[in-house]
Amino acid sequence: MFNPQLNSKGNLNHLLSIEGLSKEKIIQILDTAESFLKIGERDVKKVPILRGKTVCNVFFENSTRTRTTFEIAAKRLSADVINLNVATSSQSKGETILDTINNLIAMNADVFVVRHSSSGAAHFIATHVKPNIHIINAGDGNHSHPTQGLLDAFTIRKYKTNFNKLKVAIVGDILHSRVARSNIHALNILGVPEIRVIAPKTLLPYEIEKLGVHVFHDIDKGLKDADVIMMLRIQNERMDGVMLPSQEEYFKTYGLNQTRLDLAKKDAIVMHPGPMNRGVEIDSAVADSDQSVILPQVTFGIAVRMAVMAILAGQHS
16 A cells, blocks of 8 residues: 555655554664664764755644754754744645745755644645655644654653553543554554553544554543553643533543552553643642653653654655
8 A cells, every 4th residue: 555654665755644654664763763862962962964954844833842852853963944833723725835835845945844733734745745855744633743652652662661561541632632643553553462541431532442442431440550651631722612521620530640640550651742731631749750751751752853854864865
């Protein structure tokens, strides 16, 4: 089956979603990221892999954290970086996206990191650019956020080594979460035997079981003996018409506190893609505990995004 992410030689040309990636491709990205981790600890935090290349962060939707980590990653690879914040309320027509991208291509940009509120936007752009232009999806609608899925997989591997014996629990707004979808696909490809999703019925996609997950509505049952707990942000901006109780009631029913964390394995790690709503999905004491790997996730995210850009654009240098 045709995979728009791969070029004619079978190399990764775009990163649009986790779906369609082989286990070998994911491992290649994780291994490459591992080699980049130490660069962040050096006095001179640069390697010349993308010297002479231009990376454009094109964000039709706000995200300071993701844009900043992509910018740092590109600069550590010695690329020139252009940040274009096109975040507006109604820029969702294909012509508008292509006009923006074509103008930047005319300036000889090489890599486009695209975030858009419409699912499929990055894929749409990828089908309209020349083979030497690379598109990275930095989040599209509720659909996909592949670099977040990859950095989460990297984090799990860092702390748990093997994927093939893990119980991973993903808690919260699964329905609106592109992070949850990307993680479910990545963890399935990497061979995690038990992926649990924990949420009220109103925050679960229809027939989510078909993605190969175990569904729990009771958080206490869902967290029992978990090795990894991944909390999701309650995304109020995407919850049109979805009825939820108050934030206090949500925390009481689905928030992660120490008592609930104690139901998981003693060495369980706690993850969160950020930004956190403390006291809504996670208690501050848990977020700041020794079991929390939320800040390392950010550090690892820079290395993973460096790896993706190096693999995409470095092979053409």
